[in-house]
Amino acid sequence: xxxxxxxRGAGMSTLxxxxxxxxxxxxxxxxxxxxxxxxxxxxxxxxxPNGSGKTTAFNIITGYLxxxxxxxxxxxxxxxxxxxxxxYRAGLSRTFQQARIFPELTVLENLVISSSFGWKDLLGTRxxxxxxxRGMQTLEEFRLDKLHDLRAKDLSYGQRKLLEFASxxxxxxxxxxxxxxxxxxxxxxxxxxxxxxxDRNKAGVTFLVVEHDMQLVMRxxxxxxxxxxxxxxxxxxxxxxxxxxxxxxxxxxx
Amino acid sequence: xxxxxLIRAGLFFGVLITLPFFSTSQWLTNMFIFTLxxxxxxxxxxxxxxxxxxxxxxxAAFFGFGAYFTAxxxxxxxxxxxxPFLFLPVVGISAAIISIPIGYVAMKTRADVFAxxxxxxxxxxxxxxxxxxxxxxxxxxxxxxxxxxxxxxFGRPFYFGMLALAALxxxxxxxxxxxxxxxxxxAIRSDEDKALGVGVQVxxxxxxxxxxxxxxxxxxxxxxxxxxxxxxxxxxxxxxITIGMVLMTFLGGRATLWGPVLGAxxxxxxxxxxxxxxxxxxxxxxxYAAIFLITMLVLPRxxxxxxxxxxxxxxxxxxxxx
Numbered sequence: 001x002x003x004x005x006x007x008r009g010a011g012m013s014t015l016x017x018x019x020x021x022x023x024x025x026x027x028x029x030x031x032x033x034x035x036x037x038x039x040x041x042x043x044x045x046x047x048x049p050n051g052s053g054k055t056t057a058f059n060i061i062t063g064y065l066x067x068x069x070x071x072x073x074x075x076x077x078x079x080x081x082x083x084x085x086x087x088y089r090a091g092l093s094r095t096f097q098q099a100r101i102f103p104e105l106t107v108l109e110n111l112v113i114s115s116s117f118g119w120k121d122l123l124g125t126r127x128x129x130x131x132x133x134r135g136m137q138t139l140e141e142f143r144l145d146k147l148h149d150l151r152a153k154d155l156s157y158g159q160r161k162l163l164e165f166a167s168x169x170x171x172x173x174x175x176x177x178x179x180x181x182x183x184x185x186x187x188x189x190x191x192x193x194x195x196x197x198x199d200r201n202k203a204g205v206t207f208l209v210v211e212h213d214m215q216l217v218m219r220x221x222x223x224x225x226x227x228x229x230x231x232x233x234x235x236x237x238x239x240x241x242x243x244x245x246x247x248x249x250x251x252x253x254x
Numbered sequence: 255x256x257x258x259x260l261i262r263a264g265l266f267f268g269v270l271i272t273l274p275f276f277s278t279s280q281w282l283t284n285m286f287i288f289t290l291x292x293x294x295x296x297x298x299x300x301x302x303x304x305x306x307x308x309x310x311x312x313x314a315a316f317f318g319f320g321a322y323f324t325a326x327x328x329x330x331x332x333x334x335x336x337x338p339f340l341f342l343p344v345v346g347i348s349a350a351i352i353s354i355p356i357g358y359v360a361m362k363t364r365a366d367v368f369a370x371x372x373x374x375x376x377x378x379x380x381x382x383x384x385x386x387x388x389x390x391x392x393x394x395x396x397x398x399x400x401x402x403x404x405x406x407x408f409g410r411p412f413y414f415g416m417l418a419l420a421a422l423x424x425x426x427x428x429x430x431x432x433x434x435x436x437x438x439x440x441a442i443r444s445d446e447d448k449a450l451g452v453g454v455q456v457x458x459x460x461x462x463x464x465x466x467x468x469x470x471x472x473x474x475x476x477x478x479x480x481x482x483x484x485x486x487x488x489x490x491x492x493x494x495i496t497i498g499m500v501l502m503t504f505l506g507g508r509a510t511l512w513g514p515v516l517g518a519x520x521x522x523x524x525x526x527x528x529x530x531x532x533x534x535x536x537x538x539x540x541x542y543a544a545i546f547l548i549t550m551l552v553l554p555r556x557x558x559x560x561x562x563x564x565x566x567x568x569x570x571x572x573x574x575x576x
Contacts, residue, residue: 062451084450094451102444105437112434113441116453122434171453 013076015040015175015206016061016092021070023056023230030056031067032230038175043197043207045221045238047214049251053230054210055097058177062094063087075174089116093168094177099160101167103153107144110152110163111135115170135170142166142196158189165196169205176200178209182216194220218242226250262512263424270417274410283409287481289522290416291474295495296502296514297423298470302463303500304508305430307443308361311496312372315379316353316468318491320345320475325396325485326389335401338480339415342473349472350465357464358457364446376496383487395486398479412481419477420515423470427511430463439463440509471499501546507556516557521545 016038023031031053038044046054059065061072063082072079074092102110112131127135139145142162147155152163161181168176181197182190194216197207211217217224218238226234226241228250234241241247270290274283295317302308323345328338360371383390390396403411430436438459441449450456479485499514502521507513524545528538553560 064447064451084447085453085455088451088453096448100445100448102441102448104440104444109437109440113437113449113454114452117434119455119458122438122455122459124434126432126434126437168452 013040014038014073015075016208017073018057018061019071019073021057021060021072022068023053023060023065024068029230031060034070034227034231036225036232036235038206038208040174040206041201041204042223043201043209043221045217045224046208046210046227047212047217047224048227052227052250054227055179056230057227058094058179058210061087062092062177088171088173091171091174092177093171093173093175095161095164095168095179095181097179097183099157099164101152101155101160101164103151105152106149107139107152107155107163108132108135108148111138111167111170114167138166138169141199158185161185161189161193162196165193169200173205175206175208178207178211180210180212182211182213190216266515267417267421274407274413278407280409283413285523285526287409287413287416288526289518290413290420291478292498292502292518292522293515294416294419294423294474295471295499296506296518297420297427298467298474299499300503300508300510300514301423301426301430301467301470302439302460303467304503304510304513305436305443306439306460306463307365308460308464309365309369309500310360310372310464310467311369311493311500312360312375312379313468313471313499314491314493314496315375316349316472317475317478317495318379318383318487319349319352320472321479321485321490322383322390322396323348323472324476324479325398328398328480329396330399332399332401332480335403335411338398338476339411342415342419342476345476346469346473350469353465353468354461357461357468361457361460361464373493373496376491376493380487380491383491390485390487393487395484397484400483409481412477415477415480416474419470419474422473424511424515426466426470427514431511435459435463443509504556505546505549507558507560510556510558510562513556513558520549 014037018034018036021031021034022029034053034057046057048054056065060067063084063086072082074087074090079087079090102113105113109127112127112135115131115134136145136148139148142165144159144163144166147159152160155163165178165181178197181193185193190213197209197220201207209217209221222237223235224238224241225232226244226247233246233250234244236244273286295313299310299313303310324338324341327341332338356375360368360375363371384392386392430439438449438454441454442456442460446456475490479490498521502517503514504517505520506515506517521542525538525542528541532538532541549557
């Protein structure tokens with residue numbers, strides 16, 4: 001606990017700043033004047049009841065959706081017209097709720113395609129020796145190296161989630177957005193996933209995690225940001241959030 | 255390329271290069287010219303329709319562009335007869351350049367919508383060919399000067415022209431498979447939105463793939479026009495050409511090197527044989543469709559992928575037993 005406090009106090013800089021995001025789908029306001037910050041080096045959780053706008057916020061931050069208003073600042077720069085590609089190249093990568101990988105590509109190729117190569121590389125070899133070396137290193141870390149020449153569609157769901165996580169690390173991102181990293185995977189895989197998040201966090205990667213497994217959130221994350229009806233209703237240490245009356249009301253209804 | 259792949263390609267082209275010296279039969283040469291033309295067409299369609307999963311139905315527009323471009327330039331004289339072949343790179347590159355804005359706009363749509371958008375391209379090109387009288391001769395067509403090749407082996411230059419284009423298309427296909435262009439296109443076919451989100455240069459790769467694909471198609475149109483000697487709108491910009499290249503690729507197997515080749519070698523001879531047997535009516539098209547339907551029912555992903563999967567499975571099973 002003291003360590004967490006120390007980290008918070010050490011004057012960390014803000015890596016991601018979300019300012020007054022609004023997104024309406026027809027009559028439904030999915031994200032409503034939503035603002036929050038993610039500090040560099042943290043594992044920040046974004047929680048909230050179903051339909052509270054977490055995934056919509058993710059989609060806006062990563063350029064998949066255009067907000068009706070509001071801005072995103074990443075790494076001190078205002079992202080003027082964010083597209084998924086420009087966001088990824090700026091060092092912000094994400095995973096999807098349903099583990100989106102490229103089923104027709106091999107496990108190794110899934111990593112290579114995600115390593116953000118340039119225009120010139122496009123004309124070069126499909127998987128170069130350097131690609132292979134780097135990819136295999138990451139696969140070893142995730143214990144997927146034995147499966148490297150399998151098509152990704154032949155993996156189990158849990159392995160796909162791991163593969164998606166591993167692949168978005170290939171561009172050396174500063175911030176990784178994980179959308180329900182442990183949804184639908186077995187308890188052992190949850191621990192594996194948790195270990196990998198911690199390892200990478202120690203290596204300097206910041207995380208923003210949407211997660212419904214509260215035990216995992218309480219173990220792993222600090223701070224926790226709570227959304228309800230598209231805006232932030234609370235933020236703080238996991239312990240404080242658990243007893244916050246507004247949060248309890250949002251989850252349990254009243 | 256693996257050693258086996260090199261041997262396969264060497265055998266294939268070795269046989270085809272020597273073939274004309276064994277037989278000078280007119281109908282055989284004619285059939286091979288069309289088979290090789292469709293090898294080139296289907297292989298080039300496969301670059302974008304197979305690898306990228308963008309089912310273009312507008313390729314015949316570029317085929318027609320190549321045909322008319324060649325016809326218009328060589329109406330009066332073809333010199334010794336080689337100039338139209340030497341001119342082909344100009345035809346291909348022009349088509350590729352024209353296709354860049356077209357591809358960029360059309361590829362904002364996907365799947366079935368893309369197919370419909372591109373088929374309008376085909377009808378637009380046909381309408382233009384009918385109506386730009388001064389340039390195309392309209393419905394009266396446009397003739398090309400006749401070369402002074404030896405009548406006994408008249409088809410031979412066209413045969414080798416088509417063979418070279420088939421090699422070019424297959425070479426491009428091979429190159430796509432082994433480069434990051436192919437990797438990116440496969441990722442786009444699998445999940446384009448995800449590909450955007452991992453920094454794949456989706457637009458550039460798609461437009462580049464489309465340009466190379468239609469460039470080769472246009473060159474085939476050029477050789478075809480020269481061989482036919484006369485270009486009419488309804489034959490140069492023909493939906494049957496588009497459908498032919500699509501069917502052959504589906505039959506042999508999309509996104510494979512040999513699939514479109516095999517498809518062309520099955521369907522073109524079948525079509526020629528059936529139209530000969532069934533006489534001068536359109537019944538041969540029914541038989542042609544029947545061949546296609548039966549193959550697709552038995553081997554839904556096309557011949558090559560189904561067979562290679564079976565071989566792969568057998569190999570894995572043997573490995574597991576060992």
